[in-house]
Structures are given as C-alpha cells and as structure tokens.
Amino acid sequence: MNLSGTARPLLLCLPLLLTGCGGSTNKPSSLGAGVPPRAMADYIHAVLAADRAAYSRYVINRLAVEEKIIKATEHWKDERTLPLPAQMLRLSSEIAQEKYDGLSYSLLSMWPINHKNLPRTDAEKTGLKHILEHPGEAYYAEEVLGDKRYFTAIYPDVAVAQACADCHNGHPDSPRVDFKVGDTMGGMVIRFPL
Amino acid sequence: MSRPGKKLTALGMVAALGICSYMTYAMVKGDRFLLPAQTSAGHYQIEEKCTLCHEKSFKGANIAELDKACVKCHGGTLVDEEDSHPSRIFNDPRNAAQLRMLNARSCTACHREHKPALTRSAGVTVPPNNCDACHNDVASERPTHRGLASNSCENAGCHNYHDNTALYEDFLRKHIGEPDTLPGGRVPVRGIGATPVARHPAPGDPGSGYGACKECHSREVASFSKSREGMRLAHDLGPMTPGQARLPMKAAAMSLKLNCTSCHGAGAFIANDAAVEKCLSCHDDRHSRAYKASIHYTLWLDEQAGRKPAGSGVSCATCHMPRTQEETRGSFRVFADHNVNGNQRPNEKMIRSVCMNCHGLKFSMDALADNVLVQENFRGRPSVHVATLAMVESRMRARMAHLNGKQTSDDNMGVAK
Numbered sequence: 148m149n150l151s152g153t154a155r156p157l158l159l160c161l162p163l164l165l166t167g168c169g170g171s172t173n174k175p176s177s178l179g180a181g182v183p184p185r186a187m188a189d190y191i192h193a194v195l196a197a198d199r200a201a202y203s204r205y206v207i208n209r210l211a212v213e214e215k216i217i218k219a220t221e222h223w224k225d226e227r228t229l230p231l232p233a234q235m236l237r238l239s240s241e242i243a244q245e246k247y248d249g250l251s252y253s254l255l256s257m258w259p260i261n262h263k264n265l266p267r268t269d270a271e272k273t274g275l276k277h278i279l280e281h282p283g284e285a286y287y288a289e290e291v292l293g294d295k296r297y298f299t300a301i302y303p304d305v306a307v308a309q310a311c312a313d314c315h316n317g318h319p320d321s322p323r324v325d326f327k328v329g330d331t332m333g334g335m336v337i338r339f340p341l
Numbered sequence: 342m343s344r345p346g347k348k349l350t351a352l353g354m355v356a357a358l359g360i361c362s363y364m365t366y367a368m369v370k371g372d373r374f375l376l377p378a379q380t381s382a383g384h385y386q387i388e389e390k391c392t393l394c395h396e397k398s399f400k401g402a403n404i405a406e407l408d409k410a411c412v413k414c415h416g417g418t419l420v421d422e423e424d425s426h427p428s429r430i431f432n433d434p435r436n437a438a439q440l441r442m443l444n445a446r447s448c449t450a451c452h453r454e455h456k457p458a459l460t461r462s463a464g465v466t467v468p469p470n471n472c473d474a475c476h477n478d479v480a481s482e483r484p485t486h487r488g489l490a491s492n493s494c495e496n497a498g499c500h501n502y503h504d505n506t507a508l509y510e511d512f513l514r515k516h517i518g519e520p521d522t523l524p525g526g527r528v529p530v531r532g533i534g535a536t537p538v539a540r541h542p543a544p545g546d547p548g549s550g551y552g553a554c555k556e557c558h559s560r561e562v563a564s565f566s567k568s569r570e571g572m573r574l575a576h577d578l579g580p581m582t583p584g585q586a587r588l589p590m591k592a593a594a595m596s597l598k599l600n601c602t603s604c605h606g607a608g609a610f611i612a613n614d615a616a617v618e619k620c621l622s623c624h625d626d627r628h629s630r631a632y633k634a635s636i637h638y639t640l641w642l643d644e645q646a647g648r649k650p651a652g653s654g655v656s657c658a659t660c661h662m663p664r665t666q667e668e669t670r671g672s673f674r675v676f677a678d679h680n681v682n683g684n685q686r687p688n689e690k691m692i693r694s695v696c697m698n699c700h701g702l703k704f705s706m707d708a709l710a711d712n713v714l715v716q717e718n719f720r721g722r723p724s725v726h727v728a729t730l731a732m733v734e735s736r737m738r739a740r741m742a743h744l745n746g747k748q749t750s751d752d753n754m755g756v757a758k
Contacts, residue, residue, distance in 0.1 A: 222511055224423055244432040251433045262482050267435050293437030319740045338434055
C-alpha cells in the first residue's frame with residue numbers, strides 16, 4: 148500500500164490513540180489505587196486530629212472556657228451541654244462505621260476511664276506499648292478479626308491542654324490521677340479492612 | 342399415566358395451589374392459623390399479621406429483615422431513652438470475639454419471638470447472666486460489685502440494657518440524700534390545645550374516628566399507636582378489645598372496642614374522666630383494684646375538688662401516661678404520653694418521667710423494687726431497700742480517700758466535676 152506523507156504518521160499513531168496513550172482511557176481511573184495502607188491511615192489520622200483540634204479550640208475552648216456560655220460534660224444530652232472532644236470522636240466514628248462497615252477509629256489507653264477502652268487485641272496491646280516507649284512514633288500492623296483482615300494503625304494521643312489532664316485526673320473512674328500536659332495518655336487506633 | 346392417575350395429579354395440584362393461596366392470604370391479611378407458638382406479651386395483639394415482622398421471608402437467618410422491623414416500631418423509643426447499648430457501638434471490628442458469643446448488633450439476639458418457654462419480661466429470651474458475655478470482669482473494676490451474682494445485673498434499681506437514664510452514676514450522685522417526698526412536688530400540667538370542644542366530630546360523623554383525632558392531637562395519637570391498646574388500629578387490624586387481653590379485665594367490658602372515644606367519651610372529651618374511671622372500667626387486676634384505697638387516689642380527689650393545687654394528684658394516667666415536655670418553636674408544651682406501656686418494663690423507666698416529680702430518688706427506687714407494694718398500688722411504705730445509692734456513696738468516699746483531698750483545677754474546659 149502506498150501511503151501519503153500525512154497518512155502514514157496518522158496510521159502509525161492510530162494504535163496509540165485507540166489504546167489511550169496520553170492519559171485518556173475509556174475506563175475511569177482508580178482514584179487512590181496504589182495508596183499504601185500506612186499512608187491511608189496517616190491521612191485519616193491527620194483529618195481526625197484536625198477535626199478534634201478544631202472542635203476543642205473553636206467550640207469547647209471558646210464557648211465553655213472563654214465565654215462560659217455552656218459546659219462540656221460526659222452526659223451531654225441529659226444535661227444539655229456539649230459532648231467532650233473524646234466523645235465527639237466516638238460519635239463520628241459510629242457514623243462512619245454505618246457507612247463503611249469495618250472502618251473504625253477509637254481512643255484506647257492503658258488507663259482508660261471506661262475499661263472497655265483497654266487494649267484488647269494483640270496489635271492494640273503491642274501498639275500501645277510501642278507508642279509509650281517510643282514517643283512521637285506511630286505503630287502499624289495487620290490483624291485478623293472475625294475472619295477479616297484489617298490494617299491497624301495506632302498514633303500517640305497526647306495531653307495537649309491542662310484540661311485533658313485535669314478531666315481524667317478528676318474522674319472517679321480514671322485509674323490514673325497524675326496525668327500532665329505532654330503525657331501520652333493513650334492512642335488513637337485507626338482500623339480498616341484490607 | 343392412567344386416567345385416574347391424571348385426575349389425582351390434577352386434584353393434588355389444585356389442592357396445593359389452594360393451600361398456598363390461603364397461606365399467602367393468611368400471612369398478608371392476618372390469621373393465627375400459621376402461628377408456630379405463643380407470642381410475647383408485647384406482640385400478641387398484632388400476631389396475626391405476620392408481614393409486620395416477616396416482610397419478605399420466613400428464613401431464620403434473615404436477621405437484617407427482622408431487625409429492620411424491630412427498629413420501625415421501637416427505634417424512636419430507643420433514641421428517646423438514650424439507649425445504652427445501641428447496635429452501632431458494636432460495629433467496631435475489635436468486638437469480633439464478643440460478638441461470636443452474643444451478636445449484640447441484632448435485636449433478635451436477645452429478643453426472639455415465638456419462644457414462650459424462654460421469654461421473660463420485656464420479651465427477653467436470654468438468661469439474666471447474659472451480661473457476662475462482655476462484662477465478666479466488672480468485679481475487678483468495681484469493688485462494690487464483688488460477690489454479686491452474675492445474674493443480678495438486671496435487679497431492680499441496678500442496670501438496664503437499654504434505658505439507664507435514671508441509673509447512671511452521675512445522676513445517682515446528684516440525687517443522694519433527697520427526702521422521700523419532695524416539698525411542693527407536682528407533675529407538669531398538660532398544655533391542652535385551644536380547639537373548642539364544639540369542633541370535635543361526634544362518632545359517626547364524616548371524618549370521625551381514630552384518624553380524625555390526629556389532626557390536632559398528633560403526639561397523643563402517635564404514642565397511642567405504640568401502646569397495647571392502640572397498636573392494632575395502627576396496623577389496620579381492627580380495634581383491640583379487653584376480651585383479647587391477657588390481663589384480667591371486667592366482664593362487662595370484654596367487647597369494648599378501644600380507640601380515642603372509648604376513653605375520652607364522645608362529644609364531651611373529658612380528660613379527667615379518662616384518667617381514672619375509664620381505666621378502672623376495664624382493668625380488674627390486684628393493682629387496679631387497690632388504687633382507690635391508696636394515698637395517690639386521695640390526692641387525686643383533693644386536686645379534683647380544688648383542695649390541692651393542679652398537678653398534686655396522682656391518677657392512673659399520671660403514672661401510666663406520663664406528662665412529657667416537648668419544645669416547639671421555643672416554647673414548651675406538655676402532653677400526656679399515650680403509650681400506656683412505654684414506661685413499665687423495666688419499671689425504672691418511671692423514675693424520672695413520673696416518680697421524681699414528687700419523690701426523692703431513693704424512695705422511688707425502693708418503691709418500684711417492692712413488687713408487693715406495687716401490686717398494692719403503693720399503700721404503705723417500701724420494705725425493699727435498693728443498695729444502688731449506698732454503692733455510689735461508698736465509691737465517692739473511696740475516691741476522696743484515694744485522691745487524698747486533692748482538688749481538680751477550675752480551669753478545665755468548663756468540664757463539670
């Protein structure tokens with residue numbers, strides 16, 4: 148076949164055009180494909196930590212501490228007060244779990260107010276020990292719970308304000324009464340299915 | 342196949358078709374013919390309408406469908422009473438091991454219908470020591486609980502699985518030391534709408550009947566629909582009658598059809614008459630018969646005669662149709678909750694909605710825990726003493742000793758101590 152000078156390059160490019168060279172394909176791209184679980188957990192933790200900080204700073208600290216309009220108490224619904232930051236995290240976790248079964252995040256500790264928040268799985272026990280012994284570090288693991296595989300990440304949860312320490316130290320159910328600002332009080336445990 | 346054989350086959354097919362058709366009709370329209378066993382006290386009124394719970398299938402493993410049906414009727418109540426064990430708290434994968442022992446994410450794990458041999462109060466079909474599945478270490482955390490039997494968690498005044506609004510520790514602590522009867526105790530006075538009586542339709546008028554009352558009394562009708570008196574009407578099963586009840590009822594009332602006018606009369610709609618006399622015109626049990634000899638009835642008579650202020654009397658409705666405050670557009674309205682059974686099982690549900698309007702917490706707990714006193718409609722004083730408040734006081738003393746008088750900082754995010 149004798150092709151013109153223009154036709155030949157076009158024909159040569161045709162396979163490339165058909166296969167989507169240049170980034171345009173017939174199938175939608177897999178957003179997030181290839182994100183390692185560790186990075187995914189870090190991103191989730193960053194969002195959770197930011198939300199909790201925003202709630203503590205702009206809602207609790209402003210309304211309860213500075214302007215003293217309303218308090219933050221444990222039985223907030225009954226007492227018509229604000230949920231505590233740790234409760235806000237739990238409430239949001241329950242909402243997230245309803246949407247994505249298996250995604251969970253919670254606060255665990257060696258000295259929890261509610262003993263149900265003691266570490267229970269091997270990864271939780273090892274992870275909490277790790278973050279206490281290695282300040283500033285996170286802990287990552289894979290585990291099988293109820294026949295499903297999960298990626299579990301544990302991040303140190305530090306007392307960033309005097310209020311954190313005071314609330315725990317003053318609670319009748321707290322097994323520890325000597326927390327100080329800067330202490331690692333426990334860990335935020337983030338878990339999602341693999 | 343021979344001719345007689347073909348005839349038999351055809352007959353068999355017609356019979357099978359007829360049976361299937363009838364079973365389908367029975368499921369949808371209601372017929373007790375298909376019931377496998379006696380239903381619970383809370384459901385027998387609607388037992389013939391299988392599709393209320395079994396919307397699509399009868400497969401035993403279809404737990405999701407059954408749970409959906411439970412939540413359809415009971416979900417709102419669980420939210421209102423701030424359910425201590427909503428299914429969502431068990432979604433965390435770390436609960437996998439406990440969930441294998443008891444699938445607490447499903448209502449049917451503890452409430453299985455058609456199991457009369459297992460069924461206890463409130464339709465519970467698991468034994469009282471069931472809390473052990475997750476709480477078998479409570480004694481290690483609570484010295485006050487050491488030595489308590491594992492089946493004692495649900496004892497009167499201790500813990501409820503769902504409604505602990507009167508039993509959580511901070512609430513108990515706030516009400517230590519209250520007198521048996523609070524000075525000036527009153528129940529909230531109902532906020533009745535301004536609709537003139539003349540606008541009420543008479544029975545038989547177009548637009549009269551159960552549905553007509555909803556227009557102005559939506560909350561009362563909605564709560565009545567959840568009650569044992571009203572749930573049949575709510576599910577298009579025809580009105581409940583005392584003759585169908587499992588409680589003792591007066592012979593003269595057996596065929597009375599229960600709806601709004603059966604208690605509130607026709608035309609006059611006198612609420613106070615409905616508060617006592619209408620109840621006693623049907624109910625014939627020991628508790629009901631003892632009412633008119635009780636101090637509560639004396640107070641009711643005094644209030645009706647104007648000798649005592651509004652809200653000081655105690656009628657049947659005062660306890661069994663508690664006054665509920667609801668905020669609407671910045672103002673509060675008080676209405677009578679017409680779900681007559683809503684606060685009975687467990688009876689600690691009455692503590693905040695009813696008893697504590699006039700009585701201290703300890704007295705209320707003791708009275709409700711005394712089954713004989715309850716049967717005698719509270720004639721006399723409680724002979725039962727619930728240890729709950731004493732346990733709380735003991736923990737407070739131990740805590741103070743542990744802290745060695747240490748005070749927490751006032752600058753603590755406003756967090757209440």
